[in-house]
Amino acid sequence: MPELPEVETTRRGILPYIDQQTVVEIIVRQPKLRWLVPDEIHDMEGEIVQSVTRRGKYILLETSKGTVLIHLGMSGSLRILDVGTEPEKHDHVDIVFANKKLIRLCDPRRFGAVLWTTKNPLKHKLIRSLGPEPLGEDFNVDYLFQFSRGRKVSIKQFIMNGHVVVGVGNIYACESLFKAGISPKALAGKVSKARYKKLVIIIKEVLAAAIEQGGTTLKDFVRATGKPGYFQQQLNVYGRAGEQCSVCDATVKQIKQGQRSTFYCGKCQR
DNA sequence: AAAGACACCTGTCCGC
DNA sequence: TGCGGACAGGTGTCTT
Known part of the structure; x- marks a missing residue:
């Protein structure tokens, strides 16, 4: 599904609801995505989302303790929903915020990923060797x-x-x-x-x-x-x-x- | 280093 | 209606 425009559209869509919000809870219903969702993802609970950025097709949610990397694979989508909205079949991960909103990853094919890094996310193995951003000056x-x-x-x-x-x-x-x-x-x-x-x-x-x-x-x-x-x-x-x-x-x-x-x-x- | 095949997984559609 | 096969927005890994 998502190429850069879809990922950027998604980032812009979730940004106003979650920027500077406190993460209350992370719910992992299905950890078997492209890679196993790591348990350390819960270290994000209680932290404030300091930025919502994108590198390639990855969406990065940064907190003072670490950064979540989200990739939508072929069939993934992220939606903003109200707390209490019932999950459906392929709704694998929720990140719940103090403002009673949550972002929910739905991904039928499970080629997407939710990863956690405590280091500079741009130096993460999957990110560091990526080519330039197509809309940036380095792509010429x-x-x-x-x-x-x-x-x-x-x-x-x-x-x-x-x-x-x-x-x-x-x-x-x-x-x-x-x-x-x-x-x-x-x-x-x-x-x-x-x-x-x-x-x-x-x-x-x-x-x-x-x-x-x-x-x-x-x-x-x-x-x-x-x-x-x-x-x-x-x-x-x-x-x-x-x-x-x-x-x-x-x-x-x-x-x-x-x-x-x-x-x-x-x-x-x- | 570069290129090609394959892997992961579910849903849908098409032909028989 | 059922079944097999091909196909789908991605990309890391393994083999040449």
Whole structure:
């Protein structure tokens, strides 16, 4: 489900309810997520949430004792609810606050994670080797072009690699390459600097626009408030195999790259 | 170091 | 209606 826009939408959704709030209780109904939810997570109880930030697709809740790292995996969502709201089947973790609100992690496939670190979270094993934020200045044409030299993977797999740049998942990789007119099959190491320049600009535009729209709701993504996102209305190729391209008369194609579906227009993208 | 396959898990949809 | 298989928004780990 969540790529960067959905995670950022979620972060913004929960922020006003939990920032500077005291954690009263953490309820773990199902500890078996991608990694076991550690018992030390309860050290957060009684602590005040000092910041609600995001690094890549991780949401970080910082307290003076440590930081919770939350990842939504493929099917996770976080919602703000009132204390007393009955949990449903896949509601695995609640973080309950003194203001009678709670954030609830629902994750049917359990590829998500809830982790705890007492150190600088940016130095956590899963965070420290991540690539730059796509909306930051460190993600620019010089960086991407340099990093791509010698790479033999397709450009689509390259930009989806979190060690290259974070937050560009399957939907936005497909959409960005379509808008940039670049074939997803082009080899990363062979793409020109001029084309990378355009791609960088477009990735930033696409992600920023998706955040503004509250993310993409394909089947079940909901924002923290329970509302869906609206960016799916602007998808040009993702999920549109067999349909006519929105720009030309060709048909949108679907292929597999690195075990993931890729959607593209063979005429607009070369 | 880089690339590819595989793993984790549940729900849904499609063809027979 | 049932069943098998493919597929789904991610990414760490293991093998080449």
